[in-house]
Amino acid sequence: xxxxxxxxxxxxxxxxxxxxxxxxxxxxxxxxxxxxxxxxxxxxxxxxxxxxxxxxxxxxxxxxxxxxxxxxxxx
Numbered sequence: 001x002x003x004x005x006x007x008x009x010x011x012x013x014x015x016x017x018x019x020x021x022x023x024x025x026x027x028x029x030x031x032x033x034x035x036x037x038x039x040x041x042x043x044x045x046x047x048x049x050x051x052x053x054x055x056x057x058x059x060x061x062x063x064x065x066x067x068x069x070x071x072x073x074x075x
Contacts (some may be wrong), residue, residue: 001045002075003042003061003064003065003068003075004018004061006038006041006042006045007022007038007061007064009041010034010037010038010041011027011029011030011034011038012029013027013029018061019061020060020061020062020065021060021061021062022060022061023058023059023060023061023063024059025059035055035058039055039058042064042068046068046073046075048068048071048073050067054067
């Protein structure tokens, strides 16, 4: 499953909406609760753990990609 598919599934939106600039400001269902669900799903799928600072710093899909890339995780 791709990163975009995971995000779209958790947020209940069309995968076409999941671009690098997408975030809570552009996707209505990306609220604080769904953000936590999203982090949990990514941690499970990619077998990693996000720090509190990383979670707080995620504002866009590009931010998530940056964190995963820094860990050498392919998506």
